[in-house]
Amino acid sequence: MSSPAWIIQKKRDGKELSHTEITDFIQGVTDGRVADYQATAFLMAVYFRGMTLEETVALTEAMLLSGERYDLTKVTGIKVDKHSTGGVGDKVSLILAPLAAACGLKVPMMSGRGLGHSGGTVDKLESIPGFDIQLSQEKFIQTLSSVGCAMTSQTSKICPADKKLYALRDVTATVECIPLIAASILSKKIAEGSQALVLDVKVGNGAFMKSRKQAKTLAKTLIQVAKIMGLPARALLTNMNQPLGYAAGNAIEVKESIEILRNQKQSELCSADLKELTIQLCAQMLEVGKVTKNLTEGRKLAHSRLADGSAWRVFENLVRAQSGNLAAIQDPAKIPLAPQKKIWTSKKSGYIVKMQTESIGRILIELGGGRKIASDSIDPGVGLAFHHKLGSRIRAGEPLVTLYARENTNLDPVLDQLSQAIEISPAKKPVPKLIFEQIKG
Numbered sequence: 192m193s194s195p196a197w198i199i200q201k202k203r204d205g206k207e208l209s210h211t212e213i214t215d216f217i218q219g220v221t222d223g224r225v226a227d228y229q230a231t232a233f234l235m236a237v238y239f240r241g242m243t244l245e246e247t248v249a250l251t252e253a254m255l256l257s258g259e260r261y262d263l264t265k266v267t268g269i270k271v272d273k274h275s276t277g278g279v280g281d282k283v284s285l286i287l288a289p290l291a292a293a294c295g296l297k298v299p300m301m302s303g304r305g306l307g308h309s310g311g312t313v314d315k316l317e318s319i320p321g322f323d324i325q326l327s328q329e330k331f332i333q334t335l336s337s338v339g340c341a342m343t344s345q346t347s348k349i350c351p352a353d354k355k356l357y358a359l360r361d362v363t364a365t366v367e368c369i370p371l372i373a374a375s376i377l378s379k380k381i382a383e384g385s386q387a388l389v390l391d392v393k394v395g396n397g398a399f400m401k402s403r404k405q406a407k408t409l410a411k412t413l414i415q416v417a418k419i420m421g422l423p424a425r426a427l428l429t430n431m432n433q434p435l436g437y438a439a440g441n442a443i444e445v446k447e448s449i450e451i452l453r454n455q456k457q458s459e460l461c462s463a464d465l466k467e468l469t470i471q472l473c474a475q476m477l478e479v480g481k482v483t484k485n486l487t488e489g490r491k492l493a494h495s496r497l498a499d500g501s502a503w504r505v506f507e508n509l510v511r512a513q514s515g516n517l518a519a520i521q522d523p524a525k526i527p528l529a530p531q532k533k534i535w536t537s538k539k540s541g542y543i544v545k546m547q548t549e550s551i552g553r554i555l556i557e558l559g560g561g562r563k564i565a566s567d568s569i570d571p572g573v574g575l576a577f578h579h580k581l582g583s584r585i586r587a588g589e590p591l592v593t594l595y596a597r598e599n600t601n602l603d604p605v606l607d608q609l610s611q612a613i614e615i616s617p618a619k620k621p622v623p624k625l626i627f628e629q630i631k632g
């Protein structure tokens with residue numbers, strides 16, 4: 192193997208790495224010959240210098256080959272998955288996996304933990320008492336066959352290189368990087384055995400890609416690399432200029448997902464964007480998986496499977512199969528939130544014109560809902576519930592956000608940060624669309 196320092200130096204100086212150099216380095220990350228500080232230096236060099244398409248493919252391949260690849264050929268049905276590039280309040284997977292399964296697809300879903308300011312599906316699922324997110328290959332396949340979907344994190348055998356690099360990126364400001372995101376997502380998705388992939392590429396102030404242009408480049412890179420690796424993929428570019436749905440935080444997002452799966456109406460909290468995006472992504476999965484002829488039929492099928500309770504029943508089966516506490520999801524009051532509840536009200540009247548979504552994600556981390564260093568554990572009960580969304584008209588004194596924090600948390604600085612993150616103005620501004628565009632391979 193070339194010396195790790197030499198490979199880092201070559202990338203630091205903006206040169207293109209060969210397939211062998213990338214493979215060697217990633218093997219070293221996996222077997223421990225490359226130290227964490229060298230891996231981090233490599234990530235930072237890639238962050239600043241980028242990678243060519245060939246390098247990104249080599250990185251994806253090396254991460255994939257660092258572990259096992261699931262063979263789902265014995266599972267009947269079309270296997271289609273969805274992956275989001277990360278945002279705040281993005282709990283779509285929790286609703287979408289059972290919904291798409293209820294519509295006739297098989298959904299093998301391998302997800303990640305929180306990354307940077309964004310939340311992770313695996314952390315959310317862990318707030319369901321007992322829910323096992325470390326499925327063996329055998330258990331993953333068995334659950335997928337019997338339930339229609341299975342949700343797991345990477346075991347130490349699946350893309351261990353991504354597992355290591357992901358945890359390092361989370362705490363070293365090396366997340367917002369197209370080749371690193373592409374290799375991380377695609378290595379997992381190819382390893383899990385999906386036949387097709389729908390990508391939710393987030394764009395906006397709470398996404399890793401802040402501009403439409405960057406998000407489009409990420410989407411195209413993901414689709415191109417996936418194609419080269421034999422995985423058909425398509426993407427939606429979607430709005431992340433405000434938290435998705437009303438909840439941000441692990442347990443509270445599970446509760447919001449359950450409300451949608453059970454078709455419960457929320458009186459004052461707003462989940463409409465979350466439900467709409469889930470339906471649209473489901474329609475994409477159904478079209479790509481040829482369950483429906485087109486998106487219109489797919490949307491119709493998804494709406495009906497949500498409304499008739501089939502998606503909820505699949506979710507119950509999933510929780511049962513993955514050893515989660517069924518009583519807790521049937522009565523979400525049994526999934527505890529942190530005890531210090533504070534309703535934060537608006538000081539002004541006017542319209543919500545801006546939500547600094549990344550700052551909101553960081554507030555959640557401050558409360559304990561995310562990691563500052565790799566060994567941090569997550570507090571599932573802390574969270575935020577938004578009473579209003581972008582474009583809402585607010586009167587002074589009305590509730591804006593309910594916070595759930597631990598008893599000993601001093602909320603004064605948190606409220607100060609929140610007041611800077613949510614901008615209220617006398618003049619209304621246009622609200623960005625939920626879905627900007629579709630990008631096909």
Ligand code: URA
Nearest residue numbers: 276277303372375376
């Ligand atoms: N999701 C992943 O799995 N990896 C990333 O880098 C970003 C989102």
